[in-house]
Amino acid sequence: MTRPAETRQRIISAVLRIIGDDGVAGVTNRRIAQEAGVSLGSVTYHFATQQDLLRASLLHFVDCETRHFGQLARESQGECADLGHVVELVREVANTMPQDSERIAPYELYLHAGRDPELRDAASDCFAAYDKLAATVLTALGVPDAEKVAGAVVGLIMGMKLRALATGSGTDDLVDGLLMLVKGAAEPPRPD
Template sequence: MTRPAETRQRIISAVLRIIGDDGVAGVTNRRIAQEAGVSLGSVTYHFATQQDLLKASLLHFVTEETRHFGELAKQNRGGCADFRQVVELVGQVADAMPVDSERIAPYELYLHAGRDPELRSAAAECFAAYDELAATVLTALGVPNPEKVAGAVVGLVMGLKLRALATGSGTDDLVDGLLMVARGAVEG
């Protein structure tokens, strides 16, 4: 017998795959149930509305991303002597991430949040988590006023990652852009 937390997680993972494959419009309770291998009633039991489901999916993705990147930051805190090493590490992490439907799904959800006020709070929580993580890394690098720079760094990383997803390109632009922003923040 599957525990409720496992069922909920299977549903969220299915939603992210569906959104990544077909966008938010592809999310139906029947499709979620089929993709997750759960009953239709399980979907509505765990998530009363589509908004609840979308919000939970977006928050889950970002919580996992933030946890993963936070662990990487802790592991490499003393191992990177300068900006280039840190930025190259970010580039390696970005390159290692698979380009799959679950990586595309958050971008779909962020766009959907622009049209849906109920999802905006979840998107705001997600970006706050990214900003906090960026500020932590920038602080460790000695960047003055890291909170001011964090939003720009997050925007640059997300925009260049979106570009890489859309074009199939690598992370060279990401590494170069981060170096430019980091150096400017220290010098400025």
């Protein structure tokens, strides 16, 4: 017998796959039930509305991302003073974000968070975890005001990843662009 928590998780995983394949508009209770291998009644039992379902899906994704990137930040403290190590870390991060439907879903959910104020806090938590990892790496590289630069680095990574998803390109442009940004931020200001 499947426990309620397992059923709920199967539903959330199905929602993320559906959103990745067909966007938020593709999410229907019938499709979720089929994709998750649960009864139609289970979907409505666990989630009263589609907003609840979308919110739970984003929160689940954010929880996973926050734990993953928080762990990377802790592991990277003190190890990122070498630019070569940073390049490998960026490649690792980029490659753990495969270009499949489940990685498209977060972008859809982030856009949805722009329309749903109740999802904005969850999205903010996720971006805070990304920013923390970026600031940790930038600080280790000697970038002044790393916390201020972190948001731009995260924006570059997210934008380049979105571009890779949209075009089917690889992560080399991401790594190269990030290195250019970090090298520029680490340079001392030029006298006027």
